[in-house]
Every structure is written in structure tokens, then in C-alpha cells.
Amino acid sequence: MLCSLPNPKILLRFQPPSSSPLSLCALPPPDPSMEHPLPAALCTWMFLFLLLEAYAGHWRAQETKVLGGQECKAHSQPWQVALFQGNQLLCGGVLIDDNWVLTAAHCEKPNYTVHLGDHRLQKGPEQERAVAQSIPHPCYDRKRDDHKHDLMLIRLCGPASLGNKVKPINLTDHCPQPGQKCTISGWGTISSPQENFPDALNCAQVEIFSQKKCEEAYPEEVTEGMVCAGDSNGADSCQGDSGGPLVCNGVLQGITSWGSDPCGQSQKPGVYTNICLYLDWIKKTIGSRS
Numbered sequence: 001m002l003c004s005l006p007n008p009k010i011l012l013r014f015q016p017p018s019s020s021p022l023s024l025c026a027l028p029p030p031d032p033s034m035e036h037p038l039p040a041a042l043c044t045w046m047f048l049f050l051l052l053e054a055y056a057g058h059w060r061a062q063e064t065k066v067l068g069g070q071e072c073k074a075h076s077q078p079w080q081v082a083l084f085q086g087n088q089l090l091c092g093g094v095l096i097d098d099n100w101v102l103t104a105a106h107c108e109k110p111n112y113t114v115h116l117g118d119h120r121l122q123k124g125p126e127q128e129r130a131v132a133q134s135i136p137h138p139c140y141d142r143k144r145d146d147h148k149h150d151l152m153l154i155r156l157c158g159p160a161s162l163g164n165k166v167k168p169i170n171l172t173d174h175c176p177q178p179g180q181k182c183t184i185s186g187w188g189t190i191s192s193p194q195e196n197f198p199d200a201l202n203c204a205q206v207e208i209f210s211q212k213k214c215e216e217a218y219p220e221e222v223t224e225g226m227v228c229a230g231d232s233n234g235a236d237s238c239q240g241d242s243g244g245p246l247v248c249n250g251v252l253q254g255i256t257s258w259g260s261d262p263c264g265q266s267q268k269p270g271v272y273t274n275i276c277l278y279l280d281w282i283k284k285t286i287g288s289r290s
Helices: 040-063 211-217 275-288
Strands: 080-085 088-097 100-103 113-116 127-136 152-156 181-186 202-208 226-230 245-248 251-258 270-274
Touching (some): 088 251, 100 251, 100 275, 152 275, 226 251, 251 275
Antiparallel strands (some): 080 088, 080 113, 113 127, 127 152, 181 202, 181 245, 226 270, 251 270
């Protein structure tokens, strides 16, 4: 076992889990409708208020891109998935096989589902799969706040339907090199410390930091199971991006885990679970359940 390795970005927003159980491979039921509808006049005022808020939010989103990034070209990251609990975004994730998703272990929640093929979340999922099994790394300890081994495999209830919008990504076969250019993506907040969550998937370009520079940024917190990435303009992953991909040269190099608060500090890069050190565990776990 790999228990002397890795450290996460607690990057998620969620609502309390539903008390209703989720049967294996069944999607959770929709929220029940309100028994007592609001008065018509109040509904009208609420609608106008929300419309104004949405309009203002649209302009805020246009002015402030993803911490040094921008909206991704639609479906340019077909391996990107979103983890939802009901209608609430929990985390990102990465499709690595038609039956398997890789994400951060701290993203695990009861009764969550996987959305695949999305670009704009408000349109609803292209595909949705219930979770057959959540398998955190055996050395991950949720009770400890040290971010080590922040990695989890999700087995889907039924394979994803692969196509232009949904494709798995290959895992790396080597560890990242300092200075290597990579892409991060997610639906996390595009501003920090004030949160502003986008509807569209956002991307940013980052650069791999040396392990020494990473350890200097976070003394006594970084392990060899982690890799840091960022840039001088503050491009960074942030709240809501956890579990998403760090892609370098077209292969999956890391999983978004943890970082600075507020996000986007040039000398405080994002920290990612270093996939190259977990390849054996990933392959053996999938192989034993195929």
C-alpha cells in the first residue's frame, strides 16, 4: 500500500444529504413540489428580483473569468464530469473508462450522481449515472485534515455512452516535470474570496511547480503524492473545482485537491493529487472489479 506518500483542496459546496435512501443503480427521486404555492403577487416580485440578479450575475461573469482562465470551448474537455447531490454541485471528476470516474476522496457524499457531457449546467445533464460504488484510496483518512491520498474511484451504474461529448482520458505513464504546461477545468467559483459560480465549464492554463517550490509555498503540508501548479497571473482552481482534472500533453496528470484561501495567489499554487504515484492502485482496483 501507498500509505507513506501524499496532501487536498477542500473545494466543494453542498446541501445536507437527503434522508431518503438511494437504492443501488437508481437515480435519486426529484424534490417534491411545494404543497402550498406562494401568492401570485409575491411570485411576480420574486421572479423580477431573480431576473435582475441573473442579469447582474451575467455581467459579473463576463468581467471576471476563472482566476486567470476563461470559458472552455464547448465539449473540449469531454472527460470532465460533475458530481451532484440532488441539484447541488459537489465536485468535478474525470472519466477514465466508460465505467469509471476518478475524483478527490473528500468529495464523497451520500446519494450523489455523476453528470457527463455537460458544458452549461443549467441545460441539465447530457447523461446521468447513479453510483454503483465509491472507492476512496485505502490510505485516505477523512478524519485527518492533512490532505493525503485524496483520491477516489467511482464505478458507474451502467457504462457511459461514448461520443464527441463524452470520452475518457488516458492516465499518465510518468510523473510531471517542472515548467510543464497543463490545463485545469471545472465549474468552481471564478472569483475569490467572493464566490461567483459560472454556468459554463471554465478552463485555465497553469504550469507545474518544482517540488521544492511547492514545499516552500506550503511548509510541512506537501508530500510526494501531491503536485503543485499555477502561474504568475494567479490562474488557479478554486471552491467547486475539487476532483477535476489537471491535464498535461493530453493525459491526466493530477486531480484537483486543495490550495490557498483565497485562491489565485501567485506564490500559493493549487495542489493536485499526483496520479503517477497511484497508477498501480487505480489499475488493480479497476481490474479486480471488471
